[in-house]
Amino acid sequence: MKLLIPEKPVGIIGYGAYIPRYRIPASEISRIWHGDSDGMPIKEKSVPGLDEDTITMSIEAARNAINRAQIDPKELRAVWIGSESHPYAVKPSGTVVAEAIGASESISAADFEFACKAGTEAVIAGMGFVGSGMGDYVLAVGMDTAQGRPGDVLEYTAAAGGAAVIIGPASNALAVIDAAYSFVTDTPDFWRRQTQKYPEHGQRFTGEPAYFHHLESSIETFFAETGTAAKDYRFAVFHQPNAKFPQKLGKEFGFTKEQFQTGLLSPMIGNTYSGAVLLGLSAILDIAEPGDKIFAAAFGSGAGSDTFSFTVTDQIRLRRSLAPSTQAYINRRTEIDYAVYARHRGKYVMN
Numbered sequence: 361m362k363l364l365i366p367e368k369p370v371g372i373i374g375y376g377a378y379i380p381r382y383r384i385p386a387s388e389i390s391r392i393w394h395g396d397s398d399g400m401p402i403k404e405k406s407v408p409g410l411d412e413d414t415i416t417m418s419i420e421a422a423r424n425a426i427n428r429a430q431i432d433p434k435e436l437r438a439v440w441i442g443s444e445s446h447p448y449a450v451k452p453s454g455t456v457v458a459e460a461i462g463a464s465e466s467i468s469a470a471d472f473e474f475a476c477k478a479g480t481e482a483v484i485a486g487m488g489f490v491g492s493g494m495g496d497y498v499l500a501v502g503m504d505t506a507q508g509r510p511g512d513v514l515e516y517t518a519a520a521g522g523a524a525v526i527i528g529p530a531s532n533a534l535a536v537i538d539a540a541y542s543f544v545t546d547t548p549d550f551w552r553r554q555t556q557k558y559p560e561h562g563q564r565f566t567g568e569p570a571y572f573h574h575l576e577s578s579i580e581t582f583f584a585e586t587g588t589a590a591k592d593y594r595f596a597v598f599h600q601p602n603a604k605f606p607q608k609l610g611k612e613f614g615f616t617k618e619q620f621q622t623g624l625l626s627p628m629i630g631n632t633y634s635g636a637v638l639l640g641l642s643a644i645l646d647i648a649e650p651g652d653k654i655f656a657a658a659f660g661s662g663a664g665s666d667t668f669s670f671t672v673t674d675q676i677r678l679r680r681s682l683a684p685s686t687q688a689y690i691n692r693r694t695e696i697d698y699a700v701y702a703r704h705r706g707k708y709v710m711n
Contacts, residue, residue, distance in 0.1 A: 362541060362585055363539045363540065363582070363585045363586065364484060364539065364542065365538075366487050366488060366490070366492065366537075367492065368490070368491045368492070368530075369531075369536060370529065370530055371528065371529075371530045371535055371536035372526065372533055372537065372670070373431070373529075373534060373675075374425040374430070374525070374534070374679070375424075375425050375428060375641070375645055376423065376425035376427070376524045376525075377421060377639055377642040378418075378420040378421040378521060378524075378689065379406050379632075379639070379686075380407060380409055380412055380520050380521060381409070381693055381694050382406065382407040382408070382409060382694050382695075382701075382704065383404045383407065383693045383694065383696065384695070384701040385404045385695065386400035386401075386403065386405070388698050389515055389516055391698075393510075401602065401603040401604065401627065402516055402603060402627055403627055404629070404630070405517060405518070405519035405630025405631075406630060407520060407701055407705065410703075412505070413445075413447045413505055414445050415447055415453045415456050415460075418441050418453065418501045419456075419457055419460045419461060422461050423461060424683035425523075425683070426461060426499075428680060429526045430679060431497060433462040434462065434463060434464040435496060436458075436495075436497045437468065437495025437496065438498040439458040439469045439498075439499045439501075440454060440469070440471070440482040440486065440498065440501070441454045441457055441482070441501045442472040442473070442474070442477075442478030442482040442502045442503070443471070443472075443479075443501075443502070443504050443634045444473060444476070444552075444633055445505045446473075449554055453471050454471055455469045461499075472485070474662065474664060475550060475634075475662050476504075476599055476631075476633045476658065477637075477658040477660030477664060478502060478660065479503070479522065479634045479635060479637065479638045480502065480638065481666065482500035482502070483537075483540075484542065484666060485498075485500070486499075487527060487540065490528060490529070496528055496529065497526055497527065498528075499524060499526050500527060501522065501524040501525075501638075502522045502634040502637070503522030503523075503524075503634060504522060506519055506633045507558050508559075510702075510707055516630075517601065518631060518633070519631055521639060522632050522634060522636075522638060522639055534672065534675045534679060535648075535671065536670065536673060537669075538586075538670065539582075539668070541581055541585065542664060543574055543665050544663065544665075545573075545664070546662070546663075547573075547574070547661075547662065547663040548662075549570035549661050549662070550566065550662070561661075566661075570659075571599070571601065571605055571609075572605075574664055575598065575599070575659055575665045576612070577665070578665035578666070579609075582669070583613075588669065589614065590613050590614035590619070592653055593619065593653045594652040594653055595619055595620070595648060595652065595655070596610060596615045596623065596657075597622075597623030597624075598620065598637070598656075599636050599657065599660075599665075600625065600626035600636050601631050602631070603626055606620065606624060606626075607620070607624070622640075622643055622644050623656075624640065628690055629690060636658075637657070639686065640656075641654065641656055641670075643685075646685045646686055646687065648672045648676060649676070649677075650672055650674045650676060651672060652672040653671055654668075654669070654672065655667070655668070655669055655670075656668045656669075656670070
């Protein structure tokens with residue numbers, strides 16, 4: 361069997377989103393670089409404040425997840441932060457987050473990297489950790505302050521935000537994790553060396569050879585192994601580097617607009633990279649009902665895909681109101697212009 365199914369059933373017992381309040385319209389970026397502001401498929405993107413980074417945002421999301429989980433943070437046995445924009449090249453984000461949320465010192469803390477699927481990679485590791493009995497609860501976070509070179513196509517979508525989930529016993533879960541599957545190859549579609557400020561992308565690789573090949577392969581295998589199809593799920597969320605790719609992928613596999621619309625956040629806030637799928641999942645959990653099946657498919661450049669199936673439980677009704685909803689963070693917005701955005705993102709270089 362190719363599926364990843366832990367020996368001991370596990371699930372999400374708490375989840376929490378975080379999105380910065382600042383927004384720059386795509387039309388403003390286009391005005392600066394192209395002199396026009398029409399026909400933008402992305403409305404706007406979220407921008408971190410001057411005092412926000414992957415660590416601070418992970419702390420906020422983690423606190424929301426803990427509130428929904430209704431556990432003492434000292435019960436956590438691991439804190440894993442998935443991101444491609446960790447503030448330090450050498451110093452873990454996980455230790456800072458663990459201490460800030462009040463976790464025990466007897467804990468595993470680490471940073472995960474796999475481009476945009478670093479967050480879901482941490483979830484899979486958490487499934488194994490809890491499923492093997494090594495600990496009762498694991499905090500897995502997908503969070504980014506994504507970078508885009510000034511004037512590059514990535515600048516329209518490289519956003520900030522993400523979500524945290526706490527993996528625990530299925531008996532206490534808001535959503536049981538039915539199964540997962542991962543598919544990876546070495547595909548040079550997107551990369552950033554340690555000394556580079558902005559990522560590069562091999563444009564002819566980003567679509568069919570990278571995003572579509574990996575997600576299609578992952579989803580096809582998952583459906584074949586589980587004997588399920590699009591019609592068996594009420595909701596679906598895919599990685600969303602733009603508005604076009606996930607919609608094309610959803611239609612290809614027979615998902616309807618209604619199934620994937622709730623988790624499609626990129627037109628409203630841009631691509632939150634490592635946080636994209638977990639953030640979309642949090643938006644779905646905000647409205648899902650007991651018994652609903654959720655399908656999720658993440659993608660990470662370099663390249664790989666993680667797919668999951670979740671079944672929502674009765675616990676969702678009792679605990680989702682214990683933290684702010686994803687939509688509340690989306691609605692909480694302050695619009696900024698390109699000059700303020702450039703200052704926030706450190707695009708000004710002083711000699």
